[in-house]
Amino acid sequence: MRKRHFTLIIILIFSLIQLAVAGNKPSTKELKNELLRKVDEKSQLLVEVSDSLWDYAEIALQEYKSSKLLMEVLEKEGFDVEREVAGMPTAFVASYGSGRPIIGILAEYDALPGLSQDNTAFKKARIEGGAGHGCGHNLFGAGSLGAALAIKEVIEAHKIPGTIKLFGCPAEEDIGGKLFMARDGLFDDLDACIAWHPDYETKVDVRGSQAIDDLEIEFTGKASHAAFDPWKGASALDAVEMTTFGINLLREHVKPTVRIHYVITQGGKVPNIVPEHAKLWLWVRDSTRQGVKDVVKRVEEIVKGAAMATGTSSKINNKGSYHEMLVNMTGSKVMQKNLEMIGSTTYIDEETAFAKRIQKETDIEQKGMICEINKLENLTKDPEGGSTDVAEVSWITPTLNLSTSCAPSGIPWHSWAVVSSSKHSIGYKGMFLAAKVMATTALDLFLDKEVLIKMKKEFKDKLKGYTYKSGISQGQKPPIRVKNNP
Ligand SMILES: [Zn+2]
Structure with a gap:
């Protein structure tokens, strides 16, 4: 009889301990809220990094100051940084954590030649003939940094197994840095990869690229x-x-x-x-x-x-x-849920007025910023016009693409108008949203094994037995074709 009592007490204590442990373990929703707070806490740092990259405005393979700044921040925040990867002095891989899954985040930071522009709502060169961030890659680099820093802190604090890797990818606008990184196998060990790009719409991008x-x-x-x-x-x-x-x-x-x-x-x-x-x-x-x-x-x-x-x-x-982009619908749906959970961006009158002035100056209908989040589109047979080296990664590991509104609706891309928007709160707001969506999506991939398995199955089915083959030879070195600022 006494023995039975003793066993019951032991079972009771054990159950209480289990309950206490479960009680301490935060839910995925709580962890996501923590990620959103982390990005908010880092907003000042992200703006500073973004503005510095904008000021440097370094073009393909000459992003020395830009990559140095990103690497310094990552190292300070506890990442291991491998420098000068794939034969490019401005390419790097920053890692934190251990074991699987290994989730990649892509960062770009190259500018475009001849697009120097002040952050005014009208055309005004900052340095005559100089380069400018006409594709918003300063926001791209800092936004991806924000996602990586937030997720790192959460997996560290809650001892979540897995590795986060931020890829510092130079020369997207010319040359294609990821082409060389892909050839050299830098993305081979990833379980999935996440990227984003400034846009004038907010959507999970499943339109692909050519x-x-x-x-x-x-x-x-x-x-x-x-x-x-x-x-x-x-x-x-x-x-x-x-x-x-x-x-x-x-x-x-x-x-x-x-x-x-x-x-x-x-x-x-x-x-x-x-x-x-x-x-x-x-x-x-x-x-x-x-x-x-x-x-x-x-x-x-x-x-x-x-x-x-x-x-x-x-x-x-x-x-x-x-390659053309290999779209992963399973992962895109996960990203869409996070985007909708976080919600759309709102703008104050000063921001709308700035956006409308840019539209006026570029002869575009003065609609201001687009606030809505697009519904997830169906997969189309033919992609939009344009190509990106992110597509190379998409043939190596399931890759997700996000676009967020960072510039006034309808303005010409690769133009002075994008440079202006990229050093303004309309650009920063899109960058924060991107960091939040990428961080929460990365968390889903860390925690939900089923999702990763489904994403990989879709990826494998779409490959139809194809193994990624780089379009460049082993010995080929990245060329420098267009010179930087005069
Ligand atoms: Zn771009």
Whole structure:
């Protein structure tokens, strides 16, 4: 009898302990609220980092100060930082935690050449001819930093197993830093990856992006006096002109999803010398990698024909190839729930007035900012026009994309108007929202094994047996093509 009492008491104590432990363990909702508070607490730091990146305005592969600042903050906050990854001095990987799952967050921070602009509601260069954040990558870098710092503190405080990795990805606007990072296997151990981008809409982005081939076409001919003995010359510029003519005829015979655009980067020095060297920089895009490959084959034939007809020689350098984005709907639904839980952004009168003035200056309907959150769209067959190196990651691990409203509705992207908005509270508000949605989504991926399994299944089904293959060779080094500020 006494023994039975003793057993009952032990069971009671054990149950009480279990109840107490369960009582201390916060729910996912509580943890998410904690993440939102963390981002709010860090808002001043994020604005400071974002503004510094905006001021530096460093273009592709020259983001020395920008990457240094991000790495310093991450190290100070307890992350291990691996510098100069994938052969790029401004690329890094910052990690915190241990074991699985390993969740990645992408950060970008490169500016665009020639878009220098003050943070005014009208066009006014800050440094004549200088660079500017016309794609809002200063917000991108600081917003991703905010998400990583918040999630780090929560997994640390609550001993949640897993690793968070922030990828410092340089050169998105030109070159494609992630192409080199993907080739070198930096994303291989991820269970999933999260990215965002400033926009004028707020949505989980499932529209995807186009595959692209980036080609440099070079012709070499023979120089001669253009008036005295032109018959001795072979014009490389003629070959370029024949190539562009051929490409423009080809446009009639490609699918409507194809986009071809080019610039002539070298066409001779003076009119009285038959140009010995000429260069064409050409991009071919389509909905799929195969579509791009088919068009590039035709372009190669045109180049050969142009060389033959003009007596020159030709060389095609493939500077990089991106895949189309592989959208993960399972993970996108998780992200959408978090976005809706956090809710849309509101703007004060001064912000709306600033947005409307920019719209007036750019001849866009003066609607101000878009506050609403878009519903999750259905998957479409053909992506929107444009390509991104984030797509490379999406073929290695399930990758989620978010867009938040950071600029006035409808303004031209890659323009002075985006530079202005990116150092203003309308931009900061979009950045905070992005940090919150990414952090809460990362938390779901840390805590909910079922979701990760479902995301991976969808990913595997969509790969259809394909293993990621980089469009660049092993030895290929990232080139620096456009110089920074004058
Ligand atoms: Zn961008």
